[in-house]
Amino acid sequence: MIIKEFLKDLTQIRNVEAISIYGIDNILIDSWTLPSINIKTVTDISFHYFQIFSVLDSKGQNFKEIVISHENGHIYARILPDLLFIVLVKSIADITLIRLIINVKITDLLNSRTFQKIRKNHSGKHLNFLDRKFLDDSEREYIKNLEI
Structure with missing residues (x-):
């Protein structure tokens, strides 16, 4: 509903196959896909991006x-x-x-208002995957050893 209302122009680009909007707490807010694309695959990919941004953030990369590319x-x-x-x-x-x-x-x-209601309903219910305090010791050690 948010994508159709505010980002309709994105859905009209011929080469766009899927659009997903997630809250920082990894809650799917809205999505749009071509019929040939599986939303579960997009969700799995998105979760990996949370991890990528978390690692970059912890290394001081903003x-x-x-x-x-894939x-x-x-x-x-x-x-x-x-x-x-x-x-x-x-x-x-x-791009x-x-x-x-x-x-x-x-x-x-x-x-x-639509987004404000969604934000209010989802705030505080789930972990923020970008927050470094949720990393375990092995993840902290791995990030420390990374050369990004």
Whole structure:
């Protein structure tokens, strides 16, 4: 409902295959996919992005977005203070357009009543996967040894 209302332009880009919006607590807020894409796969990929952003954050890297190539296209992930956007796209050429649409529409989305209600309903119910205090000793040691 949020994607159709605020990010409809993203769904009209020919090479966009899936869009997911997650809260920082790994709760799926909204998603849109082409009929050929499995939302469970997108959810699994998104959880890995939470881990990637957590590792980068703990190393002092302040990344706001990542684009990773895969065998069928590209995955664009963008982190905001309360949200994670995941967009599966076939062509790297569309990343700039995706970035522009999100930049233009994000203020309206964050200030909308619909989003405020969702944020209120989900706040405090789940762990924040970006919070370093939830890392165990082996994860802390691994991050310490990383050369990013």
